[in-house]
Amino acid sequence: MQEFPGWEHSGEFVEAYRKAVRTRSRLSKRGPKHPPVVLRTGPDEAQQALEALELGLQRSSRARGIVPCTPYAHVDWRGGSRTELIAKIVDELRTNTPDEAGRLRLPAYDLLQCVADNRAGTDGQLPDRVFARHRGRATAVLPARDNSGPVINAGVFTVPVRSVWSVAERAYLKCWEWRWGWRLAQRRRYRRLWPAEYRGKRTYAAALSEFSSAWEAAARPGSTRRDVDRWDGLLLTALMTDLYGYARQGLLHPGRRRRRSRHALLLNGTRGAGAAAVAEFVALYGAQHRPSPNAATVLVAALPDAPDAAPSPGPGTLADAAAKLDPAKGTIPAPFAVRLPPPEAGSRTVAVLPVWTPWVRLRPRTELGIEAVALAVTLYLTGQLAFVPWLDSPISSTYTQCLTGSDYVKQGQVGRRTPADQYADALRMIADQNKIAETEGKTDRTVTIAHVRASMAPNEAERRSGGAIPELRGLALAQQSLHRLAPANDDGVWVRIKTYDAGVQFKDARKVATQIVREAGKNDRLIGVTGFTESRKETVEALRLLNSARIPIVSSTATAKAMEIGRYYHGAAPNNRREARVMAEFAKEANTVSTGEDSCAPAESVAVVTDPTDVYSDDLGKEFAANFPSAGNRIGYIPGGSNGVVVPNEPDLDMKFSMPEVAEAVCSRVAANNRTLVYWTSRVREFDNFLETYQTVSKCANKDLTVVGGNELTNAALSGGFKGKAWLRLYHTAHTLPAGHPDRSATAKAFNDAYTREFTTEDLWRNDGHASLAHDSVQVLAQATSQANAAGVELTRPNVQQIINSGQFDLEGASGRLRFAAGSLQRPLNKMLTVLHHDERGSAPVLMCGDSGRNIDAGTQWQQGDEKHDCPKDE
Numbered sequence: 001m002q003e004f005p006g007w008e009h010s011g012e013f014v015e016a017y018r019k020a021v022r023t024r025s026r027l028s029k030r031g032p033k034h035p036p037v038v039l040r041t042g043p044d045e046a047q048q049a050l051e052a053l054e055l056g057l058q059r060s061s062r063a064r065g066i067v068p069c070t071p072y073a074h075v076d077w078r079g080g081s082r083t084e085l086i087a088k089i090v091d092e093l094r095t096n097t098p099d100e101a102g103r104l105r106l107p108a109y110d111l112l113q114c115v116a117d118n119r120a121g122t123d124g125q126l127p128d129r130v131f132a133r134h135r136g137r138a139t140a141v142l143p144a145r146d147n148s149g150p151v152i153n154a155g156v157f158t159v160p161v162r163s164v165w166s167v168a169e170r171a172y173l174k175c176w177e178w179r180w181g182w183r184l185a186q187r188r189r190y191r192r193l194w195p196a197e198y199r200g201k202r203t204y205a206a207a208l209s210e211f212s213s214a215w216e217a218a219a220r221p222g223s224t225r226r227d228v229d230r231w232d233g234l235l236l237t238a239l240m241t242d243l244y245g246y247a248r249q250g251l252l253h254p255g256r257r258r259r260r261s262r263h264a265l266l267l268n269g270t271r272g273a274g275a276a277a278v279a280e281f282v283a284l285y286g287a288q289h290r291p292s293p294n295a296a297t298v299l300v301a302a303l304p305d306a307p308d309a310a311p312s313p314g315p316g317t318l319a320d321a322a323a324k325l326d327p328a329k330g331t332i333p334a335p336f337a338v339r340l341p342p343p344e345a346g347s348r349t350v351a352v353l354p355v356w357t358p359w360v361r362l363r364p365r366t367e368l369g370i371e372a373v374a375l376a377v378t379l380y381l382t383g384q385l386a387f388v389p390w391l392d393s394p395i396s397s398t399y400t401q402c403l404t405g406s407d408y409v410k411q412g413q414v415g416r417r418t419p420a421d422q423y424a425d426a427l428r429m430i431a432d433q434n435k436i437a438e439t440e441g442k443t444d445r446t447v448t449i450a451h452v453r454a455s456m457a458p459n460e461a462e463r464r465s466g467g468a469i470p471e472l473r474g475l476a477l478a479q480q481s482l483h484r485l486a487p488a489n490d491d492g493v494w495v496r497i498k499t500y501d502a503g504v505q506f507k508d509a510r511k512v513a514t515q516i517v518r519e520a521g522k523n524d525r526l527i528g529v530t531g532f533t534e535s536r537k538e539t540v541e542a543l544r545l546l547n548s549a550r551i552p553i554v555s556s557t558a559t560a561k562a563m564e565i566g567r568y569y570h571g572a573a574p575n576n577r578r579e580a581r582v583m584a585e586f587a588k589e590a591n592t593v594s595t596g597e598d599s600c601a602p603a604e605s606v607a608v609v610t611d612p613t614d615v616y617s618d619d620l621g622k623e624f625a626a627n628f629p630s631a632g633n634r635i636g637y638i639p640g641g642s643n644g645v646v647v648p649n650e651p652d653l654d655m656k657f658s659m660p661e662v663a664e665a666v667c668s669r670v671a672a673n674n675r676t677l678v679y680w681t682s683r684v685r686e687f688d689n690f691l692e693t694y695q696t697v698s699k700c701a702n703k704d705l706t707v708v709g710g711n712e713l714t715n716a717a718l719s720g721g722f723k724g725k726a727w728l729r730l731y732h733t734a735h736t737l738p739a740g741h742p743d744r745s746a747t748a749k750a751f752n753d754a755y756t757r758e759f760t761t762e763d764l765w766r767n768d769g770h771a772s773l774a775h776d777s778v779q780v781l782a783q784a785t786s787q788a789n790a791a792g793v794e795l796t797r798p799n800v801q802q803i804i805n806s807g808q809f810d811l812e813g814a815s816g817r818l819r820f821a822a823g824s825l826q827r828p829l830n831k832m833l834t835v836l837h838h839d840e841r842g843s844a845p846v847l848m849c850g851d852s853g854r855n856i857d858a859g860t861q862w863q864q865g866d867e868k869h870d871c872p873k874d875e
Helices: 010-021 043-055 082-095 107-120 128-135 161-186 188-193 204-219 225-247 275-289 318-324 364-391 419-440 460-465 468-488 509-522 537-548 576-589 615-627 659-672 684-696 711-718 746-759 769-790 797-804
Strands: 037-040 058-061 065-068 072-076 151-154 157-160 263-268 297-303 336-339 446-453 494-501 526-531 553-555 569-571 605-610 634-637 653-656 676-680 705-709 728-734 808-813 816-821 833-839 842-849 861-864 867-870
Touching (some): 082 225, 082 263, 082 275, 107 204, 161 188, 225 275, 318 336, 446 468, 446 769, 509 537, 526 769, 526 797, 576 676, 576 833, 576 842, 653 659, 659 676, 705 711, 711 728, 728 842, 769 808, 842 861
Parallel strands (some): 072 263, 446 494, 605 676
Antiparallel strands (some): 058 065, 728 833, 808 816
């Protein structure tokens, strides 16, 4: 076995050469282009080196012995012109082409050779009249028709075979010329066959004329060097164009996967008088290679060690040559020469392994058959998928039933006592539990929690739909539970809750926060703050003060991401980012938008209605729009007008300044696409106004409208709102499972039972999430305090905060599992969120995503018909 000579860095060069030739990606042959490498050495070393490189281009076949891996030419040139050398290279490439890769077609090179042969009178490939027609010779005229010979009888008609053959020949020649005319005028890789200064119309006839003039100038006696260079340059350009086209064969060509390796040219000019022609070829190749698109050829030439004939100055080591064979994209492929003296005695030669060996040996016909079968199967499946709605195929879902629930929550009653009285009763319940903590609780295990609440709403409807009453009840029930268990648990705690009234819509939240900070400075047993049921600018500012004072906070129903102001803030409810992700996936998949009398489909478009000045509304609207790409511009509306309010200048916000404008904007969206869903993020007061205005002012009155809203709408829906609106399809989110739901945890069941015993099954807020979230916010602080007590540390705010932020805090809550794991310390990981469908019968859950409790197999998927959809998980 011939091996590469043992020059220094031979191994690096051989590996770079193999890497350059053996590329397995068809697209990688578009670039970069590899420069020609010249080995300046003696004849014996040159022969050994090129023969070793040639061995790497061959592989062993059990059926045919040694076969080529890729088209290559190994030419030992001992004399002759450069034109003859190019012809020899072409012959070698055709001889050394793998059979399984298909015949090496060189159409552009063959065309030039035909032109030359025709002009020289030795044309043996194409009829003379193809060229004569463009030269205007008399021989361009086809012979006259001759009726002698065989004929075809077709009824009363008799047609001579010669005439049919003549017409077929004319059609063939015309198509042949048309095809070449299209190639030369349209195909990018054939453009370099035209002279750079050519400005005429690029037709087949014009190309033949240019080719003929180039050959005649080079072949005539006394031709100049420039004329010969022009013709040889045309031949080499045509060859490189064809090799590039051969390497970039079509997708279904049976030889496509066998044409991934680059082609190799190995030229030896160290023997005889062939050095000049090889050197000229290398120089011409380098010049033509720069503008050529061909990146599928690797050239290695050997020339005598003659410094004056070097094509370019080279650094002189094979390591540098190896670097040239692995060029960066966009590198100019200039020829590179390496001078190599005879290897030192005893130096180790390098074996050149085959550039590649096929893993699966398939013949082209077999592979073409496999591709045909695969294509047929693909077309069949495509046809099935295209017509499944009409074929009722199981491959596609044709489920069109509207998504509704089954276990409807009965709407409660206000009862005999007014909301104001019930509000006062809830405050008295907390006061009673505070007395128990003060009289029965152990001093070293009694702590205080501050609660920030909003004042009672001024009107009766908002009192019923608001969360003030159930929130206070949830706090009191949490105290009851803790005080019942504390005497029997050495680590249990008693809790005093000190409530602070922050005014209507938390307008005095900052003032209250200042009072709490002052109180915390006096009382180390004030372990944290809860409340903050609404995400507003005032509550955000208050939270900043508390966070700066390093007081742990666990809010109940506030969900805006803006509330998460620091490491001391924690929320019991999922934030708007999680809610928006869940609701966006729900809107994309759920059959919510009416398409017929008893059929629905997922939303194709969404109209997001938002208040850009409200922290909760603005945050939820932006998050949902980001998760639903076809939502379009948000519809903005500021309650009470925009006087004195800075209206945000945002490109995706379409501001409206009255509720009739909002109604018309929504109506126009629905009219443009009847599968439009309204995602409502503004407050419930504005929603009531919108429904009345939409029905009385807009052109869409009495037409079906689907609305999806947040927890703001849940309060109103569960308190008996939105009745008498058959045209409204409403879906609203909640932060707890309804009482009686089978997937509740034991803690949730116990809380629901306690609430029912205290306030009866007819209570208006029995299924309101405010009560359970308020209960859980107290339980988080109390549980952290109990763990601090168990650890034997002092019951202070820093210790409570450290336990919550440990990354391992895990609580089974009434509203679901509260797991403040590492990376999600401000909100529980995968906090539970439910969606309820509301109609005249009440509200029924249709989706539940998140952890409802440990070891409960629910919350990972939601179902529609027989189809299940995965719930988004926190990242």
